[in-house]
Amino acid sequence: MATAQAVSSVTQVHVTDFPVVLEETKANNTRAQAQHVKLPVTVAGICERMEDVDCYAVDLKRGQRFVAEVFAQRVTHKIHGMVVRGPRIYLMDPLLALYDANGRLLAACDNRFGPDPILEFEVPADGTYYLELRDARYAGDPRYAYCIELSTRPYRLATFPLAVQEGQTVSARAIDLKGQLREEVSLVGDPWPKGQRRHRADEPLRARVRAQAEGQATNELAYLVSPLPQAVEPEGDHGSWEKAAPLEWPRGISGRLSRADEVDYYAFEAKKGQAYAFEVYAKRLGFPLDAVLEIYDAKGRLMVEADDHPVEKTKDSRLYWAAPADGRYCVAVRDLHDRGGEDFYYYLDGRPAEPDFEVRGEYYYAMLAPGTRMIWFVDIARYHGFDGPVTIEVDGLPEGVTQTPITVPPTMKRAAVILSADKSAPLGAALVTVRGRATIGEGEGAREVVRDGYVTCEQQGSGGGQARWPIRTQIVGVVKPMDLVEVVAEPQELKLAPGEKAELRVRIRRREGFKDGVTLAMSFDYFTTKFGEQLPPGVTVAPGSTARLTGDQLEGKIILQAAKNATSVERLPIAVLARVAITFSITTNYCSNPVYLTVEKK
Template structure:
């Protein structure tokens, strides 16, 4: 039986004492501050310097992309320097391009997650000084440059182009967890501004330009922080090539086990050939990084595709009014695009009395700049429900159909904007008494034979019952004390233990699952770590979705001594007091 209780003050003090006396081993836990380069190319081998602290004695390299990782022995002292190690990474030719993550482990624990790019552009390192046009770093296109901006400074680069050549330029900074809020300016040889961008639609605070040059010659690019801030941690990867400027795939989602042709949405994505895809019906993947190339192109634009278990419908234009609406089955997710300012898309579906469905907008969380306004209409045009994307919400309608008949969902952009990059997806699902969970950390280092704690919060919606938490498929030796988020409560602390059999120096991915019982229907949710990653990555608005559910667990050395109570569980009476023995 699970018991719900409020921790007594003495229990809090014991936890604080344990943490304080474990401090010595925690100080040696590995951490990653930067990598050089910040990316690796599919089908190639590259030496990656990992800089940070506590890196001596590496025992494991982990990445979300496929790679063979070895420690080059010809590098003097490699693996013994606490501040830097070098891994040689060999990527297969089919490694998916885009933003990924990596970690390292030592016998003292596991590192934080560091974002890293799989990029098919050849890479070079920044050379300084490059703070003036006169000292601009010369580049040969196509290229990716790994650099950083100094405080109150600009970085300049120069390159040659042919007449009529189209060049795409983008900065990956916030998308890599950097605090840099980039802005870029393209200048001709006389210093005249040809193009400028601060925040590109769908890229958060990162910048992107696509420019076709009328004349051949040398041109200059300026990179800086919009606030003129900078420093060694204001890192960026500058990409210059022939890649299409994409925001999201189109459609934005596909169904497992069903073949689909996936195109892309973006300012210059119209010429990208649709990509045939079929994700196996039994695949556990929910998100799939995909790359987009123009015909004959050498470099890729990045996007992430949603993978689910329900049908996906795509709008058929013209569908700007209910009379011309795209007819779809109720329960299919809807994919469309606000092609031009003030565009409206309509979808008609047949419902039965008493059916309750939820229409959830998916835009910014997947990289689209769209900010949706949704209206649900009866067959006579009368509005029965409406929603708009406000704050973190991207627009949600939860509606019970009162009568049999046709209903139309009207989708528009509430700002009035539009264009080829303004794609959207509406997830259409039957209403369930469900909930969402989030965990307070994506990395846990547990003392050998000890424990670590993580706060699990619940967003309940309409569900108010108890939620039972557990570890999903934990490795041998890693366990969690069963705990319940009580009825009406929104958070609890979960304790995860390591016994003495767990091998240190390894990275163990775990997930936290929550189960509920609503009537005769059992529900389950997997805790995300998105909020923790946003904090770790300098306020990154949308961390990579496929990294959002795994918590990395490592084991570090046992503390000098431990304190524990003589009882594993304390049940409090009405006076909220209990007597325990500390041993």
């Protein structure tokens, strides 16, 4: 959100099909106090104190299938500052129970979509029923907000197959909560939206469809639209490397681990040096599988494995691998805890990998008063032999805001994104996208590749630590003057020879009356963790630098030192951070004018 004063940290909004009512302010802790609601409805409530229990009454008829789905962690897990009583109580862990008018427990659910429960119940008789929602630990806090969707609409999880190739339409079946295949649906492979970029090569698009069940439309079902050819897991036993099902890549596979200890093996022929990219979608589609990917050689020896996605912070796995020799190999999919069942579906995306890159970003919001600057950071991950420069762009900046041009040289991974607001910039805000652009290949085989950035937001964790979560939107706002009016670093051209030092003089201008401490730095640190860096390898901040300006202090210095083997760069734009604390763990990252750093060759 953006106002004339500031932009907010991230929040999440749940969009529902049903009318929304608020939890009443009067007590609803018991069935006698239950809030009566009319179906279908989405109730927005809060378990605002320890041992709080929220009760809702619904009128149901015999034969109806009642569905109650809670959205709690799914709509709060990326929001900063959700620690209630650390280190043990962190985020709401909802527990759902259904009772009849006599207080008899009829159904209950704890964890289904992560900690969020869903309850499906066939009504045995006409009457009033009571739904009880609380935290599983009897915790509570004003930040324990939730939405609960209540209806008698048929509920389905997803579709099988789980994906369709772009440009095609295929018939699929809806999957119910027990993992059973039900109604037919059509999956339409609409092309990737114009102007929207992929984070990685051949990334599938997420689409949605509704099934028709029991004479009415279901909830929306997620499926994937992929540029790759599609297949379903073949029938028969392929639960060992000797019996692996043969496949050719590129391909997407829709499969299922239908019993505990099941492992699905897929065999393929590979040439020495050929790189492959494999990725599983399961948790991201609502299934319980905690996927592990493994590669075996022709003798059944485990060569490499991967657990969890390194960027999207999900239990879905991604694995990049290059064949060490010509031969037969197997890729295997299993559950980390050797679980399986009717609803342990997965989608495996596999392809020969070409040279490519990813952009990973830090930070996701900036608020600039006219005439000031702020700084973000990027981290370039180059893959499969790509070793070229990457130009960073910020698309969609508000009027009067510009980005200092930056191309990350082949010898560097990390760099600064410096945002500047003109002195005449009008107040306003815009959602923006951080992108990387590079030319890969040479001559007639050269191709321009543009990748949207994986940008993360911070979240305060238990015990004072910070977690990072991917976020799909970034915001830049032009706001009224804030604590720092100006940050200046001189000289604007700085040269360093290997083994030598150079000094940046830093001067700040404070808003009248602002005397809080201002931290000067060249990297974005949280305790000992560096979340954002911009200096070339081998260039560091030397002792004697000013770490903090307090009270009426307005001037300091940053001393940069180049090691004898420091990476050479020419006119790399960097900036001095001037950090002002907002909370224990959130700071506003002002920065200086760009300083163009040259590190000479040895």
